[in-house]
Amino acid sequence: MIPDELHGRLLRLLHEDPTCSQRALARALGISLGGTHYAVPALRADLEQRRAEVQAAPPGACARGLPQGS
Secondary structure, three states, X not given: OOOHHHHHHXXXXXXXXXXXXXXXXXXXXXXXXXXXXXXXXXXXXXXXXXXXXXXXOOOOOOOOOOOOXX
C-alpha cells in the first residue's frame, strides 16, 4: 500500500493527464522512477480492492448511521 498523501497526489495528476508517463509522474511527485514503477500498480490494486468492497456492501450501507435529514 502506498502512503495516502502520495496516493492522492498520484490520483490528481492522473486525473489531470491520464496519458502522463511514469517519468513525468516521478518528476511531478518528487520520487524516483522506480518509485512510480511501484506506486502505479499499487494504486491500481488498491482501487480495485476498494471497488470490490463498495460493490460488496449491502444496499443502503452508506446511509446507515447518518442523522435524519442528511
